[in-house]
Amino acid sequence: MNVEIISIGDELLIGQTINTNASWMGAQLAANGIKVSHVVTISDTWEAITGALEEAHARNQVVLITGGLGPTKDDITKQVLCKFFDTKLVLDQNVLNHVTSFFTKRNRPMLETNKMQAMVPEACEVLFNEQGTAPGMWFEKEDTVFVSMPGVPYEMKFLMESHVIPRLIKKYPFKKLVQKTYLTQGIGESFLAEKISGWENQLRKEGLDLAYLPSPGMVKLRISSGSGDRARVASFGEELKQMIPLYLYGEEEETLPEVVGRLLLTNEETVGTVESCTGGSIMAGLTSISGSSAYVSGGLITYSNDLKIKLAQVNPETLEDFGAVSEETVLEMAAGGKKELNVDWCISVSGIAGPLGGSDEKPVGTVWIAIDGPERKVSRKFLFGTDRQRTVQMTVLTALNMLRCEILGINIEKKQD
């Protein structure tokens, strides 16, 4: 079983865009037991596309093509496909209706080039693209399946998840790989490995596999069983949850805003924020969840000291005596915000995101986080390094995980060592 990805686009060849589509597809297919054997990136010219289709046809059962579809004139993919599959373009009324309603809903006029998107090769089966105007196209030629999709990542992902992967699984009998991913926050990869080494050894002894997938502020742990032993994977997962409750916040695709939101909903409690160095990012995270208005009232972005005093009732003397980035200030910010926003929980943060503004005493990356809750208040200091964007990202994740632990009554003041 050979699977090939053909990525079309000059922007990929000259390094203007990194080919994350191919990685995402490779990972999704692997998770379903399907291994990609070739990824080929080419220019959107007649010769390059034709050549790639011919080579791919010779060596694969499945060929997934992305890019080269879109309303402007630099796209010739559909024409090449017609020639390759010996067919012609015909109007697809369903696609035309979809494209038309796409523009009507957005209150925008439709152009001739948009109508052209409803012209599809007669020999293909159209895969409905809910997220955009270029449809996916499924072809079969001498036992090889070819699927053409637009290169816009969220359109491609929609087509892969709703149409392509389910159809491939149905068409070909793949070996079933069982995997489950657990999400941790607030502990580095090597510390985590040390903490769970006994458990990991046992897991490997029983024939399961474990992968560490780190990203800034987070480590995902993926347990997998090549023999499809779902029960064993789940029981090791349960053990892990008991071992590291301070760090393990969720499973699979869950996010911290989702997990925290669910807890607040259950408890019928509300949350607000008073943010300095994160500039609103914590609240942006909390409100990224549909239905968050049930537990979110709003927040204060007190970037300047003046606004810390005016909006969050921080005492000017506290700022003078201890500075904006201090335990005293974040505690007053959280208390002021809790009152001003009339919420059960208030998160406050103040830090030096950098790259400028650090000192020996308070280096760039110093962040204070406080949480003022129904029963108690906590505060902690962190050092997140010199990268501005990364410090903001780490602060958001850390603050939300602190809130999760406080709501659940997990002691965050004492590290679990």
Add this chain to the structure above:
Amino acid sequence: MNVEIISIGDELLIGQTINTNASWMGAQLAANGIKVSHVVTISDTWEAITGALEEAHARNQVVLITGGLGPTKDDITKQVLCKFFDTKLVLDQNVLNHVTSFFTKRNRPMLETNKMQAMVPEACEVLFNEQGTAPGMWFEKEDTVFVSMPGVPYEMKFLMESHVIPRLIKKYPFKKLVQKTYLTQGIGESFLAEKISGWENQLRKEGLDLAYLPSPGMVKLRISSGSGDRARVASFGEELKQMIPLYLYGEEEETLPEVVGRLLLTNEETVGTVESCTGGSIMAGLTSISGSSAYVSGGLITYSNDLKIKLAQVNPETLEDFGAVSEETVLEMAAGGKKELNVDWCISVSGIAGPLGGSDEKPVGTVWIAIDGPERKVSRKFLFGTDRQRTVQMTVLTALNMLRCEILGINIEKKQD
């Protein structure tokens, strides 16, 4: 002149590692006038490597290979290379000395596998790898150059910069590829294409090329000249700027927060936000820029109606009569925020991010944006579709571009049609 990159490694095919090596190489080569025409990613098996070398040989003058070299896996790649170039492995004393000193300096014992790294194909010219133990290898076969490099990014980069690119430039007389990218916001790909079609036709007639690179809320336009005509590219760029000042906000890697921040700095003006559906994301964007405290004081996140009234002084009757998502409400939010935050410019937004909460009159994706400035206030309604995350992203970009236009005195009320 055809150049191909062959990336070897299973981790790339299953999406565990994103192929940033190929992007980096593509960008570096493009900057030197060398355009990559194929990137091929394969598994480290005898068949896959041999097949890729044969195909690449047939269609290229230069083939750059990364990966498949290293103490644990260089067996197979080096053996395939020996077979392909009809040669055998011999000991290279210089490489052996380098590998030995590499371990001596780090006070680590050298293993037999490390000594094997000094065995190189007799037919190649060794490219000295200062950064690691696997050397680069330069082969020539029937007018095609093949270069094999390790896949570790900093080792590959060292070899490319110190050896490969200088040698290629010396060996081949490249035509210089010149490119410039212009960034637009607020106009779809097909509308943009229609608006600039006369200009685009002229550009193509003069032998330049144009690519449309869309992403949510934005379209990048890349002008390129294969003959290195920098002046022609720049003059078409200047014309474009004059044609669509409402949409064209920057060049190359610039971001809207950067562009807006620079304008505010120059004018010595300040900005604040009153955000509902974006939950702080506009302010998070503005404060992502280092030094933004010079023009940012802070913002109000008024997710609930109560906070719209309490923090931004919106009249409760306005909310009752027109609803939270209305022109009347966003204008009052902007005016209230401007006063409360004591800023020169205040952006306010209120919308239905969805996927729930829409009505016939105000469907999901309806967003009102207002800007209250030193001299006047403006407001506009948008329909951004049903995807929550995308609506937030589009709202942030649109609001920042509206602010840019207001600061520059570009009339945003009238569409430039």
